Amino acid sequence: MGSPNGGAHDVACGRGAGVDDFRYRCVIMEELAREALASIHVGLTCHDDIVGPYLRDLCTDEQRKRWLPGVAGGEIITAMGMTEPDALIHLMERLPRERLALAYFAQTVAEHALAWTVEYTRTRKAFGAPLASLQNIRSKLAEMATEIDVTRTFVDAAVLALNDGELSATDAAKAKWWASDMQIRVIDTCVQLHGGYGYMMEYPIARVWQDARIQTIYGGANEIMKEIIGRELAAGG
Numbered sequence: 001m002g003s004p005n006g007g008a009h010d011v012a013c014g015r016g017a018g019v020d021d022f023r024y025r026c027v028i029m030e031e032l033a034r035e036a037l038a039s040i041h042v043g044l045t046c047h048d049d050i051v052g053p054y055l056r057d058l059c060t061d062e063q064r065k066r067w068l069p070g071v072a073g074g075e076i077i078t079a080m081g082m083t084e085p086d087a088l089i090h091l092m093e094r095l096p097r098e099r100l101a102l103a104y105f106a107q108t109v110a111e112h113a114l115a116w117t118v119e120y121t122r123t124r125k126a127f128g129a130p131l132a133s134l135q136n137i138r139s140k141l142a143e144m145a146t147e148i149d150v151t152r153t154f155v156d157a158a159v160l161a162l163n164d165g166e167l168s169a170t171d172a173a174k175a176k177w178w179a180s181d182m183q184i185r186v187i188d189t190c191v192q193l194h195g196g197y198g199y200m201m202e203y204p205i206a207r208v209w210q211d212a213r214i215q216t217i218y219g220g221a222n223e224i225m226k227e228i229i230g231r232e233l234a235a236g237g
């Protein structure tokens with residue numbers, strides 16, 4: 001088995017197709033989001049988007065041979081503890097990929113949450129008619145669909161920029177804070193439209209609501225993302 005990333009580790013290990021394309025990771029994120037499996041997504045991001053590239057790019061050949069086959073094959077599960085000022089420049093170079101993964105997951109979870117909610121409001125009847133027959137409900141659905149579609153454009157562009165080696169720290173920070181804030185706004189509305197069922201863990205909407213809350217905190221809190229963007233603006237960048 002190659003890495004889910006589709007090539008980063010494969011190249012170093014001499015396995016797999018050797019294609020380094022972040023869209024392979026996106027496919028996996030979409031499937032995990034469909035099943036509301038955020039914890040697996042977080043583990044995979046740590047393993048494949050954060051630790052993997054450090055090992056690939058910064059190790060000696062001997063270290064790569066020792067670690068990468070097990071990392072790519074899944075026999076070794078990685079973890080990391082970041083401290084400053086160690087290796088600060090290396091962090092700066094590789095954090096955009098982690099932040100984009102969090103943004104992409106936010107995007108795809110929001111899309112699934114809206115799809116579940118559209119289905120729910122089309123079938124759930126209140127006072128003799130489906131919820132979706134009420135103008136206010138349709139208006140909420142429209143607002144969410146618009147936010148999601150607009151965010152999708154930015155996030156997809158960031159994925160292509162990463163593939164081209166051109167995703168800046170600033171654009172990754174924009175994608176991360178905006179998409180994770182959007183995810184929470186959308187899912188909160190979806191929970192509301194599910195009524196009491198939206199608060200029951202048997203429903204995926206309740207699980208993604210709980211899982212979404214961490215997205216604005218880890219990977220660099222969203223306040224820090226805005227600081228990265230704001231500092232560049234203030235410096236005239």
Ligand SMILES: Cc1cc2nc3c(=O)[nH]c(=O)nc-3n(C[C@H](O)[C@H](O)[C@H](O)COP(=O)(O)OP(=O)(O)OC[C@H]3O[C@@H](n4cnc5c(N)ncnc54)[C@H](O)[C@@H]3O)c2cc1C
Nearest residue numbers: 046079080081082214216217218219220221222223224227
């Ligand atoms: C599930 C999970 C997984 C994690 N995985 C990892 C991992 O694998 N490796 C790793 O190294 N770390 C990991 N973390 C740590 C994570 O990156 C930190 O929790 C996060 O960066 C916030 O840091 P903190 O908890 O120290 O909060 P603090 O720095 O104490 O900040 C608390 C809050 O204050 C606000 N704040 C902080 N600084 C500023 C500022 N300058 N301006 C304005 N507001 C600010 C923000 O709202 C922030 O959320 C993980 C955390 C969680 C919850």
